Amino acid sequence: MKMTLSPARCFIVLLILSFVDAGRIFWEMKERVREVQLQRAERLLLAKVPRGRQHFHVKLGFLEQQLDHFNRQGSKTFRQTYLVNDKYWKKPDGPVFLFIGGEGPLSWADVVFGHHVEMAKKHDALLVALEHRFYGDSINPDGLKMENLASLSSQQALMDLAVFHEHISQSFNLTSNNTWISFGGSYAGALSAWFKRGFPHLAFAAVASSAPIRAKLDFSAYSKMVGLALQNERVRGSLKCFSEVQKAFAALEAALMAGDVCHQVATDFNCCQEPKDLDDQICLMQNLADIFMGTVQYNDEFMNIGMICDVMTNKTRDDERVGYGGLVRLSKMFFGARCLDASFKNELNQLMNTTVGRGSYRQWIYQTCTEFGFYQSCEDAMCPFSRMISLKSQEEICQLVFGISLPSLKRNVAFSNTYYGGDSPTTHRVLYVNGEIDPWRELSVVGACTADGEKARDVLIEGAAHCADMMTGQVDDRASLKSGRKEIENYVTDILRTAEVEKMERRCD
Known part of the structure; x- marks a missing residue:
């Protein structure tokens, strides 16, 4: 029987068509999920x-931030966006919930x-959110050229949060x-x-969802986790x-x-050009692997593991092939009539584009x-894709785009782990939340101890x-997700009680 797209799948195609022109599909899937x-x-x-939004009195604000917090002689600043919702706040002593922006624009939502x-x-908390420097509207007015990106770092972002506080x-x-x-x-x-x-004198506690707190040069475990998810029957995967x-x-x-x-x-996958060069072939492999990676990472957002497994394991009258034929069908389902751009040169051009407003x-x-x-x-060994997607092929991007050599790249990763503590952080009152099929949990804290031997929460x-736990709860959420959110709620409640006890102790002193 000829495979036809259900209304839901037709909707998916429409979503994908608007953002497949250039660049890695995975990153663009991430932005589209948002x-x-x-x-x-x-x-x-x-x-x-x-x-609508007016009911919540969401206030848009701007903060003039130092471009370089660690150079006291520096005078350059940039305008950083923040949001406030005081609808639920019980003045004057209600708690403050700080939502931290990441590698993308902040939103009223x-x-x-x-x-x-x-x-x-x-x-009864006051809700505030700060956009990350160099993302969204909070970009250095000098632009995204290499010399201006020097002030883009997590260390600078943390100082932004302290100033915002x-x-x-x-x-x-x-x-x-x-x-x-x-949060x-x-x-x-x-x-x-x-x-x-x-x-610790500014934040009493923290909730860290799907948080990769350990830097890792070769994150091959990500592909392994994707492979395990494709086998997981609880999320409609299978060994087949x-x-x-x-x-x-x-x-x-x-x-x-x-x-x-x-x-x-090139004909099978409707490529924009024949992938004759090795770099283009790797780019094609990466783009196709990204469909699976993005689906697993954002399972149920606009596509799910069950849907792609159905495509990969079922043959049609028009195409009796299962494995390779399934990959062809999945690609066509994603890209529709538009060609798949597997040009490594085009990807480099996108990364080298310093125009503000072209994404993150x-x-x-x-x-x-x-x-x-x-x-x-x-x-x-558990990666379900091609070994052509190697560490070397990705490391070269740093050299070609930013002039960062492999030795420098290795030092940068090592520094981050030394600075932050890797996956044995010296953090107290931090709740780490992870999803079972989320590949990023491999770099987070799951059943581990902090550096001083205390059991991490x-x-x-x-x-x-x-990040499924961060979404507003829905009636049809799986029971485990509802239970997980309840654990988070209990943690926050306990933390606020502890804070009240400490306040009373300070008053008695």
């Missing part, structure tokens, strides 16, 4: 409150929707009676933990699905290595080269994906 979440928040808000907002309602405290006449708790997800989750670590993905990429690699069938590969890809890749690595190679949510 857009879908914002659209969902808008619909939910209008369904509940006819006046960050102080209106989300699990932290639900908890703010219960605890002072600004909000002065603006709202806050005192030591106002307990601050920071963040993914990279911002790591910032949440690090803010508590570096400024994993096997067919492996076979598909092996067949594609063999076809590319044969050389004389590159034209057929350049800035984040710069941070991976100067701080974290996080390169998702396929050099683990953590929550592992069965079947959950990346």
Whole structure:
């Protein structure tokens, strides 16, 4: 029987078509997930409150920040965006929930929707959010050229948060009676933990969701975790699905290595150009692997593991092939009639584009080269993709785009782990939350101890994906996700009780 797209799948194609022109598909999937979440928040808000955002009195503010906090002689500044929602705040002593922005723009929804907002309602908290420097609208006015990116780092971002803390405290006449708790997800989750670590006098506690607090040059474990998720029956994966993905990429690699069938590969996957050069072939492999990586990381956001496994394991009347044929069908489902750009040159051009307002890809890749690595190679035995996606092929990006050599890259990653403590951080009152199928949990804290031997507080949510706990709860959420959010709520409640006890002790002294 000929495979047809359901209305849901047709919707997916429409979503993807708008952002496949250039660059790694995974990064663009990430940005699109954010857009879908914002659209969902808008619909939910209008369904509940006819006046929409105005009902929440979300206040947009701007803070003039030092461009370089560590150079006291420096005078350059940039305008940093922040948001405030004081609808639930019980003046004057209610707590403050700080939402930390990550590698993308801040949105009004960050102080209106989300699990932290639900908890703010219960605890009469003031909601504030700060956009990360060099992302969204908070970009150095000098632009994104290499010499200007020098002030883009997690260390500078943490200082931004400290200055923001002072600004909000002065603006709202806050005192030591106002307990601050920071919240963040993914990279911002790591910032949440690090803010508590570096400024314990400012943040009383932190919640760090899907937080990769350990820098890792060769993050091959990411692909391993994707492979395990494709086998996980709890999220509609299967051993057959994993096997067919492996076979598909092996067949594609063999076809590319044969050389004389590159034209057929280009036709099968509707490539914009024939992937004759090795760099273009690797780019094609990465783009196709990104479909699986993005789906696993953001499972159920606009696509899920069950859907791609159905495509990979079922043959059609028009195409009796399963593995390779499934990969072809999945690619067509993603890109529709538009061609797949597998040009390495085009990717480099996107990364070298210093125009402000062209997204966040350049800035984040710069941070991976100067701080974290996080390169998702396929050099683990459990990787379901092609070994052509190597660490070397990704390390070269740092040299070609930013002039950062491999020895410098290794030193940068090592410095981050020395500076922050890797996965044995000296952090107290930090709750680490991770999803079972989220590949980033490999770099987070799960059942571990801090550097001084204390058991770290953590929550592992069965079947959950990346930052799933941060979303506003829905009736049809899996039971484990509801239970995980309840654990987070209990933690926040206990933390606020502890803060009250400490306040009373200070008054008695």
